[in-house]
Amino acid sequence: MKRLLAFSAYYEPEVAASLYLSTNLYEDFAKDGWKVDLFVPMPTRGVDDKIRKIYKNRKKESKGNLSIHRISLIKEGKGTLGRAVRYILMNLLFIWKGITTKTDVIFVQSTPPTQGAMAAIIKKVKKIPLVYNLQDVFPDSMVGMGMTREGSIIFKAGQIIEKFTYKNADKIIVISNDMKNNIIEKGVPVNKISVVSNWIDTKSVKPIVKENNYLFEKYGLSRGDFHVVYAGNLGYAQNIEIIIQAAKRLENIKNIQFVIFGNGAQEEEYKKMAVELGVVNLKFFPIQPYSEVSYVYSLADVSIVSCKKGFGGSAMPSKTWSIMAAGTPVLASFDAGTDMQKIISSDHLGLFSDASNIEGLADNIKYLYLHKKQAEEMGENARRYVEANASRHSCTARYIGIVNSVI
Structure with missing residues (x-):
């Protein structure tokens, strides 16, 4: 059985934009016969302390071939700095879990922006392929959000992370032709990029009178x-x-x-x-x-x-x-x-x-x-x-x- 190693910053029962995409994708990998090891932090976004308490001791869940491993991590705050510190701690824990978990391929999405670089480090240690799903172009998005400006130290650091990620990914999946053109202009080979739009489960989401x-x-x-x-x-x-x-x-x-x-x-x-x-x-x-x-x-x-x-x-x-x-x-x-x-x-x-x-x-x-x-x-x-x-x-x-x- 082929093994997929995946990491996600957010997962059910959290409430976050487009979280269903990760849920659908890992479930469908498992249905296709893959053994999926998914590492996620303890729930924080959109959940109360009661939910966090329930998951405090729930370290592993199994859904067929999908194993969800939850790691203990500090609660997410609203401040940018606090959130960044939490992401760094999460990525360090992910690196350790990734290095010690048997797998055939690594798959990560681009939230947070350091996720790709984290996966690239694991790839270098384990010498296995990496597929990177780009949902948001970094550091461009930070400029668009007003968090930094082009030429700043943060922007230059973001470019280093971006370049390192793209270089080490064996395949990069983007969600639009606009994003494909963006990273081609940054020197990513065309044959490394695939465009797959995000989706919707039309059986679950439907018109209601x-x-x-x-x-x-x-x-x-x-x-x-x-x-x-x-x-x-x-x-x-x-x-x-x-x-x-x-x-x-x-x-x-x-x-x-x-x-x-x-x-x-x-x-x-x-x-x-x-x-x-x-x-x-x-x-x-x-x-x-x-x-x-x-x-x-x-x-x-x-x-x-x-x-x-x-x-x-x-x-x-x-x-x-x-x-x-x-x-x-x-x-x-x-x-x-x-x-x-x-x-x-x-x-x-x-x-x-x-x-x-x-x-x-x-x-x-x-x-x-x-x-x-x-x-x-x-x-x-x-x-x-x-x-x-x-x-x-x-x-x-x-x-x-x-x-x-x-x-």
């Missing part, structure tokens, strides 16, 4: 209103400001209501901004677990995918597929010329506006409010698109094939 959606009652929302929904991380890169400002511009249309489900480093800042602007048509609610994704996006008449200008080429938010799977049109406030614009516009899955264009986003919302039939058609197109192009089975099968090719 409003009459059967309990979230309306739970959060006191009216089924008669036109809901604009954002769900996910509330950080710098997501450009939540533009959503708040668009809401302010549309507050004269009483039936247009904005709903944000999320948490993150800038959550309190965004809430404060909404209060200071006097935005009355926007509500904030806690981020929902993955099991409720169908309800979250089916509550929406339109759903937003947003980013800071200049950030779209280094990331392709997987929430896009969740929105589409729920049969909801996508309102993209994103960088022009990216895969996001091409997909949304060419297949009529929603409407697109440039990342810095507040008026454009507000106008697109108003247009779909006034043309609800067209919005419904876009939602139907979106559902068909993910069924044909972003299904779990087809995408995870490609991952398995790529990993098979290096051993």
Whole structure:
């Protein structure tokens, strides 16, 4: 039996953006006959102390061929420095576990950014192949998030980590052509790169009619209103400001209501901004677990995918597929010329506006409010698109094939 060694910074029962991708992938490797050893820290993100206590002594779980090894680690804080220290401690523990675990190949994803370099060290010691899944281009993403600037010491250190990772990976799987072009420009050989989009389990995430959606009652929302929904991380890169400002511009249309489900480093800042602007048509609610994704996006008449200008080429938010799977049109406030614009516009899955264009986003919302039939058609197109192009089975099968090719 082939053995896969994997590491993840977050895993169930944690609540984090796109966590289902890791869960789906390792489960499908195991179903394909691989013996998977997955090392993860004790749960911290989106869970309370009661959950942490349950997992404190749960060092190993087995799900068929998938073994989940949990390591003790300090609780994650909201501060950047504290989170960085935790990541470094985690990677040191991962290196030790990796060196002492028998395997045929290493597989890691790019959260945190040091994860690839950590895996490269294990590769050098064990002399086995490494497959690296790039979900977010580092250190470009840190510049886009306002955490550093090009030419800074942090940026240069990030480039060293990035170069070391790419050099030592036998295969690099990226999630969009934009990301492929980004790392080709940095000198990565084309034959080392494969593009596999993120996916959605269309059996789990599906449209739910409003009459059967309990979230309306739970959060006191009216089924008669036109809901604009954002769900996910509330950080710098997501450009939540533009959503708040668009809401302010549309507050004269009483039936247009904005709903944000999320948490993150800038959550309190965004809430404060909404209060200071006097935005009355926007509500904030806690981020929902993955099991409720169908309800979250089916509550929406339109759903937003947003980013800071200049950030779209280094990331392709997987929430896009969740929105589409729920049969909801996508309102993209994103960088022009990216895969996001091409997909949304060419297949009529929603409407697109440039990342810095507040008026454009507000106008697109108003247009779909006034043309609800067209919005419904876009939602139907979106559902068909993910069924044909972003299904779990087809995408995870490609991952398995790529990993098979290096051993």
